[in-house]
Amino acid sequence: MSLAPPETWPGADGNPISCREKVKVLAENHVELAQVMRDAFEDAVLMGVDEAALRRLLTSMVEALPSPKRKPGA
Template identity: 80%
Template sequence: MTTPLDPPAAWPGADGAPLSCREKLKVLAENHREAAQVLRDAFEDAVLMGVDEAAMRRILAEMVAALPSPKRAA
């Protein structure tokens, strides 16, 4: 059984087809593991320090939603 903290079974490309380059898949899996660990740590720290769980989930989701696209011109 997979969870959202597990990397996706396939990484969709811009054209909708899954990426197949082994090196790209390796980097994406590593980035996913690192991001999942940082999010887990930040979430746990916040909740243990008294932040409301639902509020922290919302704060983390808003951070992700606000990430600028690297494709947009600065």
């Protein structure tokens, strides 16, 4: 896995996002998130957390994110 932003961002309709401003925001968010994750991962592993367990934990955190498209309580 690369920590660089993807070249294209898939839209909900299957086509790539083409709006330059959206792509710019997505790329900036990706860079920021990658840095935070890298720092947190490094800190945890250096403090003795099992690397494989941490990867599972981070994956479960992403999977638990609620969709902003769903109505609360739905």
